Amino acid sequence: xxxxxxxxxxxxxxxxxxxxxxxxxxxxxxxxxxxxxxxxxxxxxxxxxxxxxxxxxxxxxxxxxxxxxxxxxxxxxxxxxxxxxxxxxxxxxxxxxxxxxxxxxxxxxxxxxxxxxxxxxxxxxxxxxxxxxxxxxxxxxxxxxxxxxxxxxxxxxxxxxxxxxxxxxxxxxxxxxxxxxxxxxxxxxxxxxxxxxxxxxxxxxxxxxxxxxxxxxxxxxxxxxxxxxxxxxxxxxxxxxxxxxxxxxxxxxxxxxxxxxxxxxxxxxxxxxxxxxxxxxxxxxxxxxxx
Ligand code: GLN
Numbered sequence: 001x002x003x004x005x006x007x008x009x010x011x012x013x014x015x016x017x018x019x020x021x022x023x024x025x026x027x028x029x030x031x032x033x034x035x036x037x038x039x040x041x042x043x044x045x046x047x048x049x050x051x052x053x054x055x056x057x058x059x060x061x062x063x064x065x066x067x068x069x070x071x072x073x074x075x076x077x078x079x080x081x082x083x084x085x086x087x088x089x090x091x092x093x094x095x096x097x098x099x100x101x102x103x104x105x106x107x108x109x110x111x112x113x114x115x116x117x118x119x120x121x122x123x124x125x126x127x128x129x130x131x132x133x134x135x136x137x138x139x140x141x142x143x144x145x146x147x148x149x150x151x152x153x154x155x156x157x158x159x160x161x162x163x164x165x166x167x168x169x170x171x172x173x174x175x176x177x178x179x180x181x182x183x184x185x186x187x188x189x190x191x192x193x194x195x196x197x198x199x200x201x202x203x204x205x206x207x208x209x210x211x212x213x214x215x216x217x218x219x220x221x222x223x224x225x226x227x228x229x230x231x232x233x234x235x236x237x238x239x240x241x242x243x244x245x246x247x248x249x250x251x252x253x254x255x256x257x258x259x260x261x262x263x264x265x266x267x268x269x270x271x272x273x274x275x276x277x278x279x280x281x282x283x284x285x286x287x288x289x290x291x
Pocket of ligand 1: 089092184185186187188198205206207
């Protein structure tokens with residue numbers, strides 16, 4: 001007879017860390033991931049053979065490098081339980097910093113409501129986190145991938161969060177304007193040595209040209225035409241791209257350009273406010289300001 005604790009030890013012997021082993025065992029047992037206390041209290045219980053049969057292949061997949069979220073099909077992000085699949089990027093805790101930053105620009109109940117866009121929404125993580133925190137905001141999320149949109153749609157429905165989802169290539173073909181645009185676009189260089197470690201995630205959500213800047217460049221260039229005067233663009237980017245992204249924002253006419261650090265202390269998000277020199281604000285600027 002195998003006990004729960006023996007099964008956990010066996011999984012750790014195969015290279016899993018303790019937390020992953022516990023979460024996979026809870027999944028195999030049909031318990032929620034927050035039930036770790038139950039697991040500890042029942043560690044001498046016998047593991048039913050059927051559960052053992054379910055658990056073994058899960059352990060093998062994790063040992064082969066598959067992200068836990070794809071094995072369990074779920075991931076917690078900003079307090080929300082999200083469905084994830086290999087069609088979407090596995091939401092990272094670092095991206096919660098982008099959400100925190102965006103929330104700083106979203107008052108609790110502004111009149112009229114603020115229009116927010118999440119570009120390349122994937123599982124819907126950023127858009128849904130913003131909607132959960134700011135129910136009054138009009139949140140729109142775009143993704144190129146229909147498979148990703150299906151995941152985002154299921155998440156929105158299950159969480160009861162009313163966001164608008166549409167298919168598109170960044171802002172192409174849209175004439176809408178927003179108060180805030182956020183994105184965690186693909187930003188890994190095509191030949192980045194870290195890519196093999198990300199082999200389970202959709203390449204389309206990861207890579208963006210030789211320097212990993214192609215999508216960031218496209219978004220920054222097109223964003224001013226889709227922001228209200230004074231609107232903000234906030235972007236996640238690679239560990240070595242902050243200087244380049246700030247330059248691109250400057251060239252596109254953004255002001256108040258700043259960066260935020262991730263949990264490892266690396267500049268991971270940059271953004272700015274659409275400056276007064278944008279076509280929209282020039283018309284509004286009093287003549288004296290131009291003298
Ligand atoms: N942060 C991810 C990684 O480097 C990449 C995410 C992205 O390209 N947007 O693992």
